[in-house]
Amino acid sequence: METVKISPKFQVVIPAKVRKSLNLKAGQRVRMIPIDGKIEVVPVPEAKSLRGFAKGIDTSIEREEDRF
Incomplete structure (x- = not known):
């Protein structure tokens, strides 16, 4: 633990x-989240590091005929 x-x-x-x-x-961004009298520091991932995170997800769902 650091002070x-x-x-x-x-x-x-x-x-x-x-x-x-x-x-x-x-220069990296972090989120400061107050939780029960404490501060949680959470690194925010860069947008390009999220590229492809949903690759292979099943997008074949039934839609109503009037919806695209």
Whole structure:
């Protein structure tokens, strides 16, 4: 567990050990989620890393005749 200090501008530095373990890069976006008095920091994946995530999904569903 790492401890960080909040700056006067409410900024924090993510410790190197944590950055390396999560493979975080400078400029990468993260979500700050408050949960029961705690903050969860969740990396936001880049859009291009999601390409093809639904490959092979079955899209053959029956549709009403008046729908495309």
